[in-house]
Amino acid sequence: MNPQQGSSIEGQIGFLGAGSIVEAMLSGIIKKGLVSPRQILVSNRNNQERLDQLARSFSVQVTQDKHALVQSCDILILAIKPKDAAEALMELRGAVRPGQLVISVIAGVATSLIEEWLGVECSIIRTMPNTSSAIGLSATGVACNRFVSEAQLQIATQLFESIGTVYTVAEEELDIVTGLSGSGPAYIYYLVEAMVGAGTKAGLPRETARQLTLQTLLGAAHMLLDTSEEPALLRQKVTSPGGTTQAGLEVLEAYQFQEAVSSAILRATERSRELGAQYR
Ligand SMILES: NC(=O)C1=CN([C@@H]2O[C@H](COP(=O)(O)OP(=O)(O)OC[C@H]3O[C@@H](n4cnc5c(N)ncnc54)[C@H](O)[C@@H]3O)[C@@H](O)[C@H]2O)C=CC1
Numbered sequence: 001m002n003p004q005q006g007s008s009i010e011g012q013i014g015f016l017g018a019g020s021i022v023e024a025m026l027s028g029i030i031k032k033g034l035v036s037p038r039q040i041l042v043s044n045r046n047n048q049e050r051l052d053q054l055a056r057s058f059s060v061q062v063t064q065d066k067h068a069l070v071q072s073c074d075i076l077i078l079a080i081k082p083k084d085a086a087e088a089l090m091e092l093r094g095a096v097r098p099g100q101l102v103i104s105v106i107a108g109v110a111t112s113l114i115e116e117w118l119g120v121e122c123s124i125i126r127t128m129p130n131t132s133s134a135i136g137l138s139a140t141g142v143a144c145n146r147f148v149s150e151a152q153l154q155i156a157t158q159l160f161e162s163i164g165t166v167y168t169v170a171e172e173e174l175d176i177v178t179g180l181s182g183s184g185p186a187y188i189y190y191l192v193e194a195m196v197g198a199g200t201k202a203g204l205p206r207e208t209a210r211q212l213t214l215q216t217l218l219g220a221a222h223m224l225l226d227t228s229e230e231p232a233l234l235r236q237k238v239t240s241p242g243g244t245t246q247a248g249l250e251v252l253e254a255y256q257f258q259e260a261v262s263s264a265i266l267r268a269t270e271r272s273r274e275l276g277a278q279y280r
């Protein structure tokens with residue numbers, strides 16, 4: 001394994017799980033050329049058709065043999081649902097070697113629990129990317145257990161930097177990262193659905209409403225990033241006294257928009273904690 005910044009990552013990477021987040025990650029990692037498809041082996045519960053589809057799309061290796069996957073890889077990425085984690089990892093009890101690096105993207109499940117299920121003291125980095133990994137724009141939180149070396153953290157950082165930005169946080173904070181940026185794309189898509197729907201209902205052709213909404217979203221994101229101005233200030237600049245924006249914002253306020261968004265993120269954070277406790 002080569003931890004040098006900017007260089008490619010050496011060694012084999014095994015993905016346990018072949019769902020939507022793995023597809024997003026594969027697409028980002030391979031596009032960036034950080035890892036060659038030949039270095040990647042993917043497994044799932046028992047869906048060969050899905051594995052064949054990933055092999056065709058990304059030229060990665062696939063296998064139904066989970067023990068072979070664990071044996072052959074230097075980095076094992078756990079990408080199964082929280083409800084499947086106990087059974088899947090206990091099946092692999094004793095298979096993980098102490099020198100291997102385990103990276104988990106499983107929501108809510110603590111590194112201490114993963115260690116307990118795998119039955120070995122090993123380096124585990126718990127992470128929370130999001131599906132924008134597919135286009136290199138994930139916001140990923142990472143937290144390490146006590147065995148992770150500086151070099152291993154560097155490798156994981158390099159891996160996730162190839163699909164977006166990376167923030168190292170305390171493990172307890174990962175549930176918040178999950179509620180905020182792990183689930184976050186879905187909140188934005190929900191907003192977009194509502195905006196396009198409203199534009200269409202008001203009389204615009206659907207495609208025009210869609211294009212206007214997406215460009216507005218893109219422009220607002222760039223304004224926030226490029227000007228570094230506070231969102232409240234940028235909002236004020238749009239809002240002419242007695243104008244259209246004020247009228248629109250008053251309706252959002254009447255529906256307690258900010259409270260709704262805040263409660264959603266706090267509930268998702270709580271759900272992440274519940275998932276960790278529920279399936280232990
Ligand atoms: N979808 C998302 O936006 C994100 C998901 N995550 C986390 O990633 C994990 C996977 O999520 P998705 O990809 O959305 O789920 P998914 O349902 O699309 O995929 C789950 C995969 O796990 C496999 N699996 C189940 N049991 C298995 C076993 N015993 N051995 C091997 N593979 C097994 C399934 O066959 C499937 O390929 C979850 O823990 C989720 O919390 C993390 C960040 C974002």
Ligand SMILES: O=C(O)[C@@H]1CCC=N1
Nearest residue numbers: 107130178182183184
């Ligand atoms: O909904 C979920 O549980 C996963 C974790 C963050 C995004 N998707």
